[in-house]
Each structure stands twice: as C-alpha cells, then as structure tokens.
Amino acid sequence: METMIKDCEMVLGKEECAGSMKHVLDALYVLGGKWKLPLILSLIDGPKRFNEIQHDLKGISPKILANELKNLELNEFVERKVYATTPVTIIYEATEHSATLRKVLYELSVWGEAHREKIRNSMKR
C-alpha cells in the first residue's frame, strides 16, 4: 500500500521525494489547461497554419490560440516558422521535444482509462 512513498524514501530520503513531487507538479503545470495537449497533438499530426489549427481544434478562440502558441513556444513544444512569401506564411510545427511526451501520455492514458472503468463499476452497484 505505502509502496509509492516508502520505495521512494528507501532510495532517496524524504527531501528528494518531496522534490520528485515538485517535478510532478511542474509537469502537470506545463501540460495543464484546456487546450495545450490537443494543440500539441494537432501539431504532431502535422505542421499547420494559424487558421488551420483554429479549424482543427473546434471552439478555440483566436485570442486563446495565440496565447497557447506563445506558451508552447516558450516551453519548446512548438516552433513558429515565418516564410517570406507575400504575404508572409506562418507555420507552426511540433518540435522533437514534443515527442518526449510519448511515454508520459501513454501512462496517463492507460491509468485514466482504468480509473474511469473502476469508478464506473463502483457507481452502478
């Protein structure tokens, strides 16, 4: 039962466990919010222009999209490429760094599905 923390403390000591907690909270912070993950996945699916993304993620407003793109640029999930056509073409694409999310997203998805099933089963009794 107490394996999570106990295992952690066996190897690391109490303070490093709190530290690892901080990293979890960091991760949840950069991935949190309504649009960050859908946006990253949309760009992993293929580079896109502003309006293409807006169309792909139905319901996002241009203000929010502009904000999220800036944020994802800062966190190096997304690169903004400007092409000197007339008029300029701006293309957003997912970076290699986005691909590092793979394992995390896989684990989250597996756990999320199992959890949903568990709660659903408890409910119907």
Next chain:
Amino acid sequence: METMIKDCEMVLGKEECAGSMKHVLDALYVLGGKWKLPLILSLIDGPKRFNEIQHDLKGISPKILANELKNLELNEFVERKVYATTPVTIIYEATEHSATLRKVLYELSVWGEAHREKIRNSMKR
C-alpha cells in the same frame, strides 16, 4: 517526430487515438488542482485525521480540505473511517487504488525534471 500519433494510428486507427486522448484528459482532470496530489501523498505516507492533514499540508484551508477529501473519496483514493470513540475519531486513509498512481507519477516526475532542465538550459543562453 510524428511517432506518437503515427504509432498510435498504426495500431488503433484515428478514432481510438482521440479516445486515448480523452483518457489522458480524464486523468489530468482527476489529478488536477492545487491540493489533490499533495493530499494523496500525505495519506499514503500514513493515515491521518483532519487536523493532522491540515498541519501536514501547510496553507490549506478547512473548506478546501473538506472539499478535496470528499472528491478523493468519490474517486476512491481515500477512505473515511469513523471510530465510535467519544468523541468520534475520523481517520482518512489512502486506498489500494492510490497505489495505482505509482507508475504515472514516476513518469511525470522524470519527464517534469528533464523538461525543467531543458528549459533552464535554453534560458541561460
């Protein structure tokens, strides 16, 4: 680069990929917020009473704590045990289900730390 989605689509088809996305968002939803994870970890560390938790998680208000405990009970992370002492003693403890978070938290922690390092390094250049 596009391995995440491409791998997913090779095995599952586009709709199941969107489904797995939904599970990720579900997971982030049940774990999201300022106090849920600290609270779960505090109780995994050992069963506690209301005031003990409040002391352990410095800064949480009784209102928020009561809300979060109810929520975690619904999601079966926490069991509320009432002992018929005088006055009654109420003890919150983490369930076995809390332990299923282990892998997810580990992955989030590893990724979170690596991400932090990456961004920190980019900043100082």
Next chain:
DNA sequence: GTAAGCGCTTTCCTTTAGGTAAGTACTATC
C-alpha cells in the same frame, strides 16, 4: 462555567482561466 480542541460549514472575496465580439494591418481577388 469557561476555555480549548475536533471536524467541519458558511459567507464573502480575489484571482485566474477561458470565452465573445470587435477591430487592425496587411494582401489578394473580383
């Protein structure tokens, strides 16, 4: 009987995330 502790609840307030609508500066097309 007064004070203090427990496990909360209630009320009110602030902050933040997110949404709506409109506008801007540019260019291309009819």
Next chain:
DNA sequence: GATAGTACTTACCTAAAGGAAAGCGCTTAC
C-alpha cells in the same frame, strides 16, 4: 473600389478555483 482572407490584438465579461474569517455542534479539561 469592395470583399475576403490571414494572423493576430484589444476590451470586456463569465465562471470556476481557491483563500480568509467566522461560526457551529460536539466534547473534554480545568
């Protein structure tokens, strides 16, 4: 010259999360 598209920005509004302060019903201790 009007219309439409691209990539945004600005101003304003709403809803939800979270925090602060006080109170409540209970009990034991002094």
